[in-house]
Amino acid sequence: MVVPLCDRSEIFHSPAIANGYFTCAINRVGSETFPNQFTSGDGKPAHTEFGHFYGSSYITAPNGTRTPLCIKYNMVIVSPILERDDVTDIIWNTAVVINNHGRVMGKHRKNHIPRVGDFNESTYYFEGNTGHPVFETEFGRIAINICYGRHHPLNWLMFGLNGAEIVFNPSATITGLSEPLWGIEARNAAIANGYFTCAINRVGSETFPNQFTSGDGKPAHTQFGHFYGSSYITAPNGTRTPGLSRIKDGLLVAELDLNLNRQVKDVWGFQMTQRLPMYAESLTQASQLSFEPQRIK
Amino acid sequence: MVVPLCDRSEIFHSPAIANGYFTCAINRVGSETFPNQFTSGDGKPAHTEFGHFYGSSYITAPNGTRTPLCIKYNMVIVSPILERDDVTDIIWNTAVVINNHGRVMGKHRKNHIPRVGDFNESTYYFEGNTGHPVFETEFGRIAINICYGRHHPLNWLMFGLNGAEIVFNPSATITGLSEPLWGIEARNAAIANGYFTCAINRVGSETFPNQFTSGDGKPAHTQFGHFYGSSYITAPNGTRTPGLSRIKDGLLVAELDLNLNRQVKDVWGFQMTQRLPMYAESLTQASQLSFEPQRIK
Numbered sequence: 001m002v003v004p005l006c007d008r009s010e011i012f013h014s015p016a017i018a019n020g021y022f023t024c025a026i027n028r029v030g031s032e033t034f035p036n037q038f039t040s041g042d043g044k045p046a047h048t049e050f051g052h053f054y055g056s057s058y059i060t061a062p063n064g065t066r067t068p069l070c071i072k073y074n075m076v077i078v079s080p081i082l083e084r085d086d087v088t089d090i091i092w093n094t095a096v097v098i099n100n101h102g103r104v105m106g107k108h109r110k111n112h113i114p115r116v117g118d119f120n121e122s123t124y125y126f127e128g129n130t131g132h133p134v135f136e137t138e139f140g141r142i143a144i145n146i147c148y149g150r151h152h153p154l155n156w157l158m159f160g161l162n163g164a165e166i167v168f169n170p171s172a173t174i175t176g177l178s179e180p181l182w183g184i185e186a187r188n189a190a191i192a193n194g195y196f197t198c199a200i201n202r203v204g205s206e207t208f209p210n211q212f213t214s215g216d217g218k219p220a221h222t223q224f225g226h227f228y229g230s231s232y233i234t235a236p237n238g239t240r241t242p243g244l245s246r247i248k249d250g251l252l253v254a255e256l257d258l259n260l261n262r263q264v265k266d267v268w269g270f271q272m273t274q275r276l277p278m279y280a281e282s283l284t285q286a287s288q289l290s291f292e293p294q295r296i297k
Numbered sequence: 298m299v300v301p302l303c304d305r306s307e308i309f310h311s312p313a314i315a316n317g318y319f320t321c322a323i324n325r326v327g328s329e330t331f332p333n334q335f336t337s338g339d340g341k342p343a344h345t346e347f348g349h350f351y352g353s354s355y356i357t358a359p360n361g362t363r364t365p366l367c368i369k370y371n372m373v374i375v376s377p378i379l380e381r382d383d384v385t386d387i388i389w390n391t392a393v394v395i396n397n398h399g400r401v402m403g404k405h406r407k408n409h410i411p412r413v414g415d416f417n418e419s420t421y422y423f424e425g426n427t428g429h430p431v432f433e434t435e436f437g438r439i440a441i442n443i444c445y446g447r448h449h450p451l452n453w454l455m456f457g458l459n460g461a462e463i464v465f466n467p468s469a470t471i472t473g474l475s476e477p478l479w480g481i482e483a484r485n486a487a488i489a490n491g492y493f494t495c496a497i498n499r500v501g502s503e504t505f506p507n508q509f510t511s512g513d514g515k516p517a518h519t520q521f522g523h524f525y526g527s528s529y530i531t532a533p534n535g536t537r538t539p540g541l542s543r544i545k546d547g548l549l550v551a552e553l554d555l556n557l558n559r560q561v562k563d564v565w566g567f568q569m570t571q572r573l574p575m576y577a578e579s580l581t582q583a584s585q586l587s588f589e590p591q592r593i594k
Contacts, residue, residue: 097593106593112570127572132579134592141592151567153450153489154576161583162590180535181488188485191478192450238477270448273409275424279451280580282429286458287574293459295431295438296394296403 068102076100076137078144080170083109093125095144095170097135105135110146111155116177117214118224119148132158140165140258147171150185150199153192160193160271165258167193171201174225175246182230183243190234194265196256203229203249236264365399373397373434375441377467380406390422392441392467394432402432407443408452413474414511415521416445429455437462437555444468447482447496450489457490457568462555464490468498471522472543479527480540487531491562493553500526500546533561 070077076099083094093110109128113121132155134143143159143166150156150169159167169186173179186199204227211220230243233254244250265271285291367374373396380391390407406425410418429452431440440456440463447453447466456464466483470476483496501524508517527540530551541547562568582588 111572111575114570115566116564127570131591134590136592136594148570151489151565152571153454153485154571154579157450158576158579158583161579163592184481184485184488184535188450188481191481192448238481267413268448269412273411273424273445274449274451275408276580277584278408279455280577280584282451282455282458283573283577283580286455287577293431294428295433295460297433 068098070098070100071102074100076139076142078142078168078170080146083107090126091124092128093121093146094128095146095168097137097142097144099135099137100139105137106133108133108144108146110149112149112152114148116148117216118212119173119177120214121148132162134159134162134164140256143167145169145189147173150189151181153189156189156193156197160195164193164195165261166196166198166256168198169200171199172227173201175228176225179228179230182228183232186232187234187238187240190236191238192270194236194261194268194271196236196258196261197234198231199234200231201229202227203245203247236261365395367395367397368399371397373436373439375439375465375467377443380404387423388421389425390418390443391425392443392465394434394439394441396432396434397436402434403430405430405441405443407446409446409449411445413445414513415509416474417511418445429459431456431459431461437553440464442466442486444470447486448478450486453486453490453494457492461490461492462558463493463495463553465495466497468496469524470498472525473522476525476527479525480529483529484531484535484537487533488535489567491533491558491565491568493533493555493558494531495528496531497528498526499524500542500544533558 069075076097079096079098081094081096083092084090085092093113094107095110096107097105099105107130109130110125111128111132113125113127115122128146132143134141141163143162143164145155145159145167147170150171156167167189173182182199182201186197190197205223205225208222211222213220228246229248229250230246231250231252232241232243233252233256234240235256237260241252241254244252366372373394376393376395378391378393380389381387382389390410391404392407393404394402396402404427406427407422408425408429410422410424412419425443429440431438438460440459440461442452442456442464444467447468453464464486470479479496479498483494487494502520502522505519508519510517523543525543526545526547527543528547528549529538529540530549530553531537532553534557538549538551541549
């Protein structure tokens with residue numbers, strides 16, 4: 001079911017998402033992982049103040065009582081934030097998971113940091129150090145593959161090995177860059193790993209106060225480009241939902257039968273036949289300075 | 298360029314594929330990796346006599362001289378065969394690479410063996426022990442990901458780490474089983490690994506003399522089903538050719554600019570950001586009996 005929304009606040013008030021749904025499958029809200037980048041041009045540090053913590057959202061009752069939305073709607077919230085480590089001063093691209101009782105279960109820090117033109121995040125983010133956690137919610141075991149991490153099959157794999165049944169991929173990515181890959185990567189991950197994937201991208205664009213450029217020969221500009229939305233969910237057998245709009249905020253509500261994960265795994269046997277020990281050894285070798293590729297002349 | 302062919306013998310005689318082309322991008326010839334399976338029902342060993350060795354094909358000149366086709370057409374041949382190891386008696390699903398001078402460069406044995414209903418090959422094939430070789434031909438560095446190996450992202454990855462520029466995936470796979478995945482997996486592999494992939498599937502069906510069944514409740518039968526062809530090539534940026542026919546043999550001729558591999562890698566940086574040492578360690582841990590998945594309650 002694809003529900004177009006005009007007012008984003010409706011997302012949290014819609015009965016459609018109450019009782020056992022995750023909120024991350026939301027076109028704009030769940031994908032706003034940290035859109036702002038000023039990597040050059042003004043000498044100031046990158047703007048890092050756009051990380052929203054929707055988990056702290058409240059409903060104010062007529063009597064003034066405030067109730068966390070996750071409790072109000074019996075809903076797990078996946079909340080992308082900017083996290084600054086007080087001890088090390090490292091800034092992380094982090095997703096926090098709050099369960100349907102309002103408890104912060106934990107967090108995951110983005111494993112793979114892009115250096116892709118204007119999407120060079122390496123000046124303010126470091127590679128995550130939280131591994132590949134899977135959160136055991138009442139509604140299923142979930143994991144968060146943050147944004148650029150969707151390009152990395154090994155990232156998807158480790159969430160699977162840790163037992164994920166649904167992997168959310170909150171993204172902020174633009175047309176002309178990743179759009180040709182959008183329908184392929186999260187879908188392949190669902191197939192390869194025998195779980196559901198939720199590919200989430202924001203919609204629209206933002207104008208920044210200062211010009212920036214990645215030195216690619218184009219004039220300095222104040223916008224990244226159009227964030228093309230098109231969020232969709234894929235089942236482990238490769239079937240997928242229609243995508244949300246490219247130009248309008250939307251809400252995608254889907255019922256996922258998690259039994260399908262086991263059924264598909266038992267048909268295809270990708271996990272049983274994947275020979276992990278061989279690849280553990282191969283990747284260990286490939287990580288050594290002394291590695292010599294296997295080439296035949 | 299997609300060239301329909303009526304007579305398979307034309308494949309080797311077409312000037313379109315002379316001078317620097319690989320022959321594996323051929324709908325039927327390159328994909329006939331070993332179609333016959335009799336896993337139960339008659340008590341006889343699986344029929345294993347259908348492995349063709351096209352590399353031994355010859356042209357007979359009017360004077361009776363025979364010239365290997367790979368020399369005649371300056372062409373590298375990827376030739377799937379059935380290989381029986383004389384020492385160990387193991388049967389392998391093997392692809393042999395013959396260079397354009399008629400020299401056998403080497404071979405690769407299929408790494409991943411399916412147990413998928415009628416495609417249960419585990420009674421007569423073992424998992425390959427030749428690693429992930431890359432063959433340095435005059436026209437580019439190539440590798441062979443045999444059939445079911447396309448479902449395994451780690452298999453694709455290792456060919457990439459060993460330096461493959463083009464990876465061929467000769468397959469024999471049927472409608473109703475893998476067809477929904479066909480357009481996704483090889484395409485994702487090209488994107489993730491920054492090389493070209495050639496997804497090759499045979500066309501048609503075969504009738505076997507004895508009935509077989511995988512005990513799935515369906516009546517015993519003498520056919521696997523329809524091999525749906527649909528071969529295609531994907532570039533590292535995710536663009537792809539049209540597919541060949543689902544019902545007719547065909548020849549797909551494409552010019553691949555291998556410089557695109559480096560260009561795309563430099564734009565996206567997937568290789569630079571992939572954190573191999575972390576995953577070498579993670580897969581090593583996941584391969585241990587003592588492994589405990591990273592789960593958060």
